[in-house]
Amino acid sequence: MADPIPETADTALVPTLLGDVIPRVESAYVLGLPSPQILDLVLERSRSTTVLVATDEEASQLKDELPDAVELVTAGIAAFAQDRRSQPRELVLALGGLDGLLPPADTMPWQQRLAHVTALAQAGGTVIVGLGNDAPLMALGHAERIDWARADDDPTRPTSAAALAQALAAAGQPVTTVHGLYGDPVNPGAAVIDALATGSRDGSLPAQVVEHVIDQAGTASIPAPDVVAVAARSGQLSNLATQWVAVSGGRGRSVYWTVDDAVVWADQDGPGLDWVIGGDADTAAALPQRVPDTITVERTLLRHIARADLPAFRAVARQLGDWVRSSADAAESSEIRLDEVRVAGATLARGISLRHAPVTDAAPVAEDAPDVEREPDPSARQVSASEARLAQAWRRFATRFAHSGRRSAWPAIFGEEDLVQLWLTMSGVAPGTVAPEADAPAVAVPAVVDEASRLDILQDRVAALTDTLAARDEQLLIREARIRTLRQQALGAARNRDRAVKLAQDLRRSRTYRLANQMRRASLVAQPKTLVRGVARKLDGKVRALRRTR
Incomplete structure (x- = not known):
């Protein structure tokens, strides 16, 4: 061979x-x-x-x-x-x-x-x-x-x-x-x-x-x-x-x-x-x-999607939007690619580019696309360079995510362009600022959804809520058991304290304790110098206390 x-x-x-x-x-x-x-x-x-x-x-x-x-x-x-x-x-x-x-x-x-x-x-x-x-x-x-x-x-x-x-x-x-x-x-x-x-x-x-x-x-x-x-x-x-x-x-x-x-x-x-x-x-x-020796933004987002941790996903998307708008490193990049940008603590950092040719920011234009007259939107404004770069980055991420076959954390009725618009909003871009691609459906949830899809979505939500409630109940049971244990320990300590106080009182009232106290006083009479020093200390303390009250 x-x-x-x-x-x-x-x-x-x-x-x-x-x-x-x-x-x-x-x-x-x-x-x-x-x-x-x-x-x-x-x-x-x-x-x-x-x-x-x-x-x-x-x-x-x-x-x-x-x-x-x-x-x-x-x-x-x-x-x-x-x-x-x-x-x-x-x-x-x-x-x-x-x-x-x-x-x-x-x-x-x-x-x-x-x-x-x-x-x-x-x-x-x-x-x-x-x-x-x-x-x-x-x-x-x-x-x-x-x-x-x-x-x-x-x-x-x-x-x-x-x-x-x-x-x-x-x-x-x-x-x-x-x-x-x-x-x-x-x-x-x-x-x-x-x-x-x-x-x-x-x-x-x-x-x-x-x-x-x-x-x-x-x-x-x-x-x-x-x-x-x-x-x-x-x-x-x-x-x-x-x-x-x-x-x-x-x-x-x-x-x-x-x-x-x-x-x-x-x-x-x-x-x-x-x-x-x-x-x-x-x-x-x-x-x-x-x-930085960290992982890429794309890997971070995919992990959040796999865990269905949407708050963490939104935090990274917001971080990405702030970085693209304010970072000089982002401005130097010809194209923002999430599989190249890296997480760097509370911000992001530009990573290495393995591309063999520079990529321009201009989107491809169809040669034979018919001219369509659109009525001007009075509320529309010109898209900034940072917003256009964010849209390009999110569209590329959406395409790679769709081709990977991974399970989405959003309802199945959301198409790629719907997700892009949603992620742009998470990045701080106002809704409707970036127009959808020409070959993409309108950015809206369809008004008519078949009952099977609606039922699947509701079942997913019910299952998620059930899991959340089950996890919460388990946590409450653990906390309840811990509280009961602490209460038993506190009650035991209180009983031990009361028992010790009673034993001390019984000891002071006993004949043995009174006899020992009388013998201690008698020993002081046999040692006059010690008795005088003790009396002098007590008198000095009382005199000092009297002076402080004047």
């Missing part, structure tokens, strides 16, 4: 990642057939380079392209490692994985191949190893990728980023970072550090980037937003990667992604801190320099 997952990536993304992790060295080994961009990068960073290929066909392919100073060797990894045991080098690059380092008939286990690779590196050197993901979550819709994987024939082959890191550590090369490559297997569109992907939440910046590149690749049988949301919640975002790149020695940025032919990166000093955006100068200049 042919290899289902190519492990060599020829795109601007991977050379940019390697450019951040490969240092300048005296000598380097390149294992496997590299892409021209990666080979040029290694030749630029290394004074002496040796390229190892496993077949004569690969050697003939590279022979005319390599400079004379580059040594080209055709051999298996075992023979090559044995021959170069006394010549370890500062950089060992096996980006294409270890499957191409053997002749076709050789079946050496993957772990043994890795041991030969790490033996070629100097102590403290940089080792970079690639590995294809044989069991990605995206393979669930492809039967041919479920039936067979290379790990079925070789149990030593890692099937996760964590297993790859453990294998390198066992071979004496502690891993600095493991980068997951996402999107198209041949031309990945994003790279995310595995530890960061594992801890990313749904709606976070890494999840947004992964969702975008998977959607652009078009290889998912499940909608990209849904599979990314589930993977992020379960800590399995790393398993959406098509391949991993393990680095021992260098450290790259946290997240990379491509915009057209440019590469942009985002870096973070720690969990919860802002993302710093950089990369290609022209592309990064159009993005905010810092982005």
